[in-house]
Amino acid sequence: MNSLFLNNQVIVYIFSETVLALLTLIIFVMALKFIRYWDFNSFSNFQLKLEKEANLVMTIATFLFTLKLLLLIYFVYTIDNLSLIVPGAMCGAGVISANDYGMTLLFVKIIVIFGLLLFLVVNHYDLLGKNYPLFRFKSWVIVTAALLIFGEFYLDISYFTNIDTSVPVSCCSALFGNLEGANPLPFGLDIKMLLVLFFTLYFGAVVALYLESRLLSTLLLALFGVIAYYSVVYFFGTYVYELPTHKCPFCMLQKEYNYIGYLIWGSLFFGLYFGFIWVIMSLRSYKLERIKLASILLLTLFVAINSFYVANYYLHNGVLLENIK
Amino acid sequence: MLNNSFFYLFTLSLFKNAKRYISITLLSTVVIFLLSSVLYISGSIKYSLQKQLNLEPDFIVQKRVGTRLVPLDDAIADKIVDIYGISEVTKRVYGSYFFDKEHSAQIVGIDLLDEQASKAFQNILRKEEIKSFLSSESMIVGEGVFNYLKSHFYPKAYNFFTPGGKLKKVKIFKVLDSKSALFSANLIIMPQDLAKEIVGLKENQVTDIALNVPNVDEQSNIRSKLESLFFSARVYSKKQMQEAYENLYNYKGGLFLVLYLVVIATLALILYLRYTLANSLEKKEVAIFRALGWSIKDVITLKSLESISIVAFSFLLGTLLGYIYVFMLGSPLLKNIFLGRAYEASITLIPHIDWLTLTTIFILYATTFLSAVLIPVWRVAVTEPKEALG
Incomplete structure (x- = not known):
């Protein structure tokens, strides 16, 4: 038997995910019924029943969102802890790359949280309307989120059953650091261009959101998400660790770095989530000022924390870690 | 809806109906107490081993x-x-x-x-x-x-x-x-x-x-030099020892936890039945709220808050009792699951609790409890006032 399955955290994690997958199944079936039979103008008993069921879907979705968010943090913390058992791993990066499922799983988890958050926002405005104006739309959102949750559950099981504790994995410096001269950055960028893009895209995204340009916001937010990830791993992260060779998205989640990674990645993801939610809702002619503001503030917080680490290092040492040519 | 008078009503109903929740709270507290005791013991032993291992040679x-x-x-x-x-x-x-x-x-x-x-x-x-x-x-x-x-x-x-x-x-x-x-x-x-x-x-x-070997980067190189020093040389590293201990205590704690899931599932079943068989008084109460103009969502919020309070209260009480039992009373009986040998009965466990242990207990318990009561709570909330009061 895979010894990982006797790890307390893994057992609790898999158990909780199973319970949540079962609850998801309930709302998935209900949401399909809504899409097929929902008719607000009908006074039949069946329609009344559907309206009552809508309340259950809402309650379960809120519960799912809260627990999925908690479980995402728990998952990251757990795989970080598993680095003690998995040979070769020094932090979560090694464990998550122990097989092909890990990174996909993490990505799907992040998308699931987005789906559920989108549902909560849509649901909120749906209930404010007198005749459930967004009902069909939110049912589609929940069906999509449910499908993603099923996929996530499959990946959860596949990921944990396929970690071989007898085969050494790579540590983060082998995965992200010493690439023997190969450029890990996308589009053939160097660090200088990466930073120029990072700040340009940030300002661009904020201005596009402010000016309420949907197309531009979507494009710039998506690009900023990609560039921000690379910038944190290959540039800003090294200032968190104060070591030019330490390039890792996971180590900053550890106690040694005051868990700052949770704030860095949290502000980035929620900034992007709110930005995209603003775009989606504005397509339905809802102009959500507070969501837009939250997005701008969170992205600014993200940029501020990262810049703070660089500035702080420079002020203390008078030099940067690497020459930016 | 979540305003002062709502919370006032919520606390009022919580204290007024305290009797109704006593059995559930007690049962949950016992279940958490049992789990937390076991996890505290294994956590404390692991912590001591870890501390000792840090002093061990590379x-x-x-x-x-x-x-x-x-x-x-x-x-x-x-x-x-x-x-x-x-x-x-x-x-x-x-x-x-x-x-x-x-x-x-x-x-x-x-x-x-x-x-x-x-x-x-x-x-x-x-x-x-x-x-x-x-x-x-x-x-x-x-x-x-x-x-x-x-x-x-x-x-x-x-x-x-x-x-x-x-x-x-x-x-x-x-x-x-x-x-x-x-x-x-x-x-x-x-x-x-x-x-x-x-x-x-x-x-x-x-x-x-x-x-x-002070320089970590040299360790693998030196290891192979040591292995080729003489025939049948065996070299053990600190990480190997860490893994072995980790696996040993994972095994004992994990086996317990797998069996414990049966207990948790039973608790879920009891909770489900208890909430499904909501008494007529509870239904009437909800019916009055509905008749006064509360929406189903408001009733669900009130009922969910009640459940969350029970979860929070029994979690705090259970983990606290676990702490007293393990670290103050020396965990009689349970300790022997982890330490079987005759001498080790005299061992005092060093008090050590980490966030991960507490989060693990909370996630397991909160997920089970709230999942089990969600549907019954919704059923009570959607009861037609006419039906309940009639």
Whole structure:
């Protein structure tokens, strides 16, 4: 038997995910019924029943969102802890790359949280309307989120059953650091261009959101998400660790770095989530000022924390870690 | 809806209906108490092991023939010192001694001329004591060993049998503090030459050799150099030992947790039934709220808050009781699941709780409890006022 399955955290994690997958199944079936039979103008008993069921879907979705968010943090913390058992791993990066499922799983988890958050926002405005104006739309959102949750559950099981504790994995410096001269950055960028893009895209995204340009916001937010990830791993992260060779998205989640990674990645993801939610809702002619503001503030917080680490290092040492040519 | 008067009503109904929730709260508290006790014990043991492992050397070189551990020639230590990048090479002497078929102790020989060993020894013996410790053939024993010897009428000294069958009388010099009992309960510390005689080693032989490699990047390279030092050399690293301990306690804690899931599932079933069979009074209460103009969502919010309060209260109470039971009362009965051996009954667990343990308990319990009551709570909330009041 895979010894990982006797790890307390893994057992609790898999158990909780199973319970949540079962609850998801309930709302998935209900949401399909809504899409097929929902008719607000009908006074039949069946329609009344559907309206009552809508309340259950809402309650379960809120519960799912809260627990999925908690479980995402728990998952990251757990795989970080598993680095003690998995040979070769020094932090979560090694464990998550122990097989092909890990990174996909993490990505799907992040998308699931987005789906559920989108549902909560849509649901909120749906209930404010007198005749459930967004009902069909939110049912589609929940069906999509449910499908993603099923996929996530499959990946959860596949990921944990396929970690071989007898085969050494790579540590983060082998995965992200010493690439023997190969450029890990996308589009053939160097660090200088990466930073120029990072700040340009940030300002661009904020201005596009402010000016309420949907197309531009979507494009710039998506690009900023990609560039921000690379910038944190290959540039800003090294200032968190104060070591030019330490390039890792996971180590900053550890106690040694005051868990700052949770704030860095949290502000980035929620900034992007709110930005995209603003775009989606504005397509339905809802102009959500507070969501837009939250997005701008969170992205600014993200940029501020990262810049703070660089500035702080420079002020203390008078030099940067690497020459930016 | 979530305004002051709502919370006022919520607290009012919580206290007014306290009786209704007592059984559920008690049951949940017992379930959490049981889980938290087990996780505290395994967590505390792991913590002590981890602390101890941090003091362990980076590598240990042993000689194994077949499965047997064979004594090493101490000249090998000189060869090891010559390898660049290695520091603090220590020759170690230890072995098991069986008092009878059930009771054994771990004998450790200390070389007081060795800088590292004598530094570690300062915590056990004061400087002025060291001279008198060395002047006579004496030993320092763990609490478990001491209790055994005392109960067998050897309160001051013990007559060891050497492997040759000769008797060797050794005085008890001191008893080790029970705080470190996880490691020291069945430990006997004595000068290295005396230890060699009792465990049956020749003068130029040692059990194994420990060493440190300060630069982490050099470790794998040095490891292969050590392995090629002599035939049948076995090199163990600190990480290997960490993994082994981690797996051992994961196994014990994990097996318990898997069985415990059955308990949790039963709790979920009880909760589901309890909430489904909501009494007519509860239904009437909801009906009045609905008749007063509350939406279904408001009722669900109120009922969910009630459940969340029970979860929070029983979680706090259960984990607190677990703490008292494990660390203040010494966890009678349960401790033996983790520590089976006779001596180890005298072990005091070092109080240590980390966030991960508490989060693990909370996630397991909160997910189960709230998932089990979601649907019944919704059913009560959607009851038609006419139906409930009629």
